[in-house]
Amino acid sequence: xxxxxxxxxxxxxxxxxxxxxxxxxxxxxxxxxxxxxxxxxxxxxxxxxxxxxxxxxxxxxxxxxxxxxxxxxxxxxxxxxxxxxxxxxxxxxxxxxxxxxxxxxxxxxxxxxxxxxxxxxxxxxxxxxxxxxxxxxxxxxxxxxxxxxxxxxxxxxxxxxxxxxxxxxxxxxxxxxxxxxxxxxxxxxxxxxxxxxxxxxxxxxxxxxxxxxxxxxxxxxxxxxxxxxxxxxxxxxxxxxxxxxx
Numbered sequence: 194x195x196x197x198x199x200x201x202x203x204x205x206x207x208x209x210x211x212x213x214x215x216x217x218x219x220x221x222x223x224x225x226x227x228x229x230x231x232x233x234x235x236x237x238x239x240x241x242x243x244x245x246x247x248x249x250x251x252x253x254x255x256x257x258x259x260x261x262x263x264x265x266x267x268x269x270x271x272x273x274x275x276x277x278x279x280x281x282x283x284x285x286x287x288x289x290x291x292x293x294x295x296x297x298x299x300x301x302x303x304x305x306x307x308x309x310x311x312x313x314x315x316x317x318x319x320x321x322x323x324x325x326x327x328x329x330x331x332x333x334x335x336x337x338x339x340x341x342x343x344x345x346x347x348x349x350x351x352x353x354x355x356x357x358x359x360x361x362x363x364x365x366x367x368x369x370x371x372x373x374x375x376x377x378x379x380x381x382x383x384x385x386x387x388x389x390x391x392x393x394x395x396x397x398x399x400x401x402x403x404x405x406x407x408x409x410x411x412x413x414x415x416x417x418x419x420x421x422x423x424x425x426x427x428x429x430x431x432x433x434x435x436x437x438x439x
Contacts, residue, residue, distance in 0.1 A: 196375040198321060199314035202328040203367040206309060209335045210364035213343030213357050229411070231337040233420040235330075236404040237427020239396040242330035245431045246323050247316075247393040251386055259390050266394020273305055274402070299346075303363040309335075310370020312395065315388030318374070326434050327392065333427065334399060339364075 251259060309331050317324030339360065346356035374388070408420050 195317040195321075195324070196314070196371070198324055199310075199317040199371040199375070200368060202313050202317070202324065203310045203371045206313070206328065206331055206335060206367050207306070207361070207364040209332055210339050210360045211357065212336055212339045213353075213360060216340055216343060228337050228340065229416070229420070230423060231333070231340075232404055232407050233423035234427045235334040235337055236400050236408065237424035237429075238330045238333040238431055239400045239404070239427075240424075241428035241431025242326050243393045243396045243400075245428075245435055246326040247389050247396070250319055250323055251389045259386070262387055262390030263394040263397070266391035267398045268394075269308075269391065270395040270398040271402075273308070299359055299363050302360070303366045306364050307366040307370040307373075308395065310367035310372075311374045311388060312370075312392040313367070314371040314374035315392065319389065322435070323389075326431055329430070329434070330396065334404075 313324065313328050313331060316327035343356055343360060346360060347353065351359065408424075411417055411420060
């Protein structure tokens with residue numbers, strides 16, 4: 194039964210890739226302001242999901258490999274980030290020669306989305322509450338990322354229509370990840386004791402290596418305070434979900 198929830202969740206996450214359509218009509222200053230808000234919110238929801246939902250669900254004396262799987266998750270997402278930034282090309286960017294960084298971004302993002310599908314389906318395997326919380330955390334993280342991905346593809350020489358189309362194709366790999374988890378779930382015992390810590394490790398890595406450093410670039414105290422408030426609100430959302438869904 195959980196697979197239906199997982200598929201619905203991954204479809205919603207995939208549709209987030211179409212956020213690039215909205216950014217076409219926005220000014221760069223508006224996009225910058227949105228990113229300021231969304232990055233802080235994403236950091237809060239990811240951190241909140243890890244420490245309020247994910248780790249408490251699998252932290253027990255029997256799960257001896259918990260911390261190793263968390264470390265594995267951190268390393269896995271580090272490797273993924275390296276894949277995205279793997280190659281650089283010195284040929285001038287054009288529609289006839291899209292910059293390889295665009296291709297690598299699509300490949301890396303497709304793999305990332307595939308993992309998101311695994312993580313979301315793995316969370317729904319445990320219970321609906323954990324699945325919803327993880328889906329929301331992924332969505333809040335994906336929105337600013339998809340805006341950035343759209344910008345990367347445009348910079349790489351893709352037309353706006355192709356950038357949106359290929360970004361959406363990449364996003365659909367989340368559904369494939371959910372289906373793979375469903376097929377493997379019936380064959381692998383205690384799958385949640387593996388996927389949930391990996392999810393936690395991945396979320397910790399994203400928050401600490403990508404989102405928080407981005408937030409640190411803002412030094413004005415008023416905006417910094419705003420970031421802290423918004424991030425705290427993201428953590429509160431995760432806490433609120435735990436209360437109402439229990």
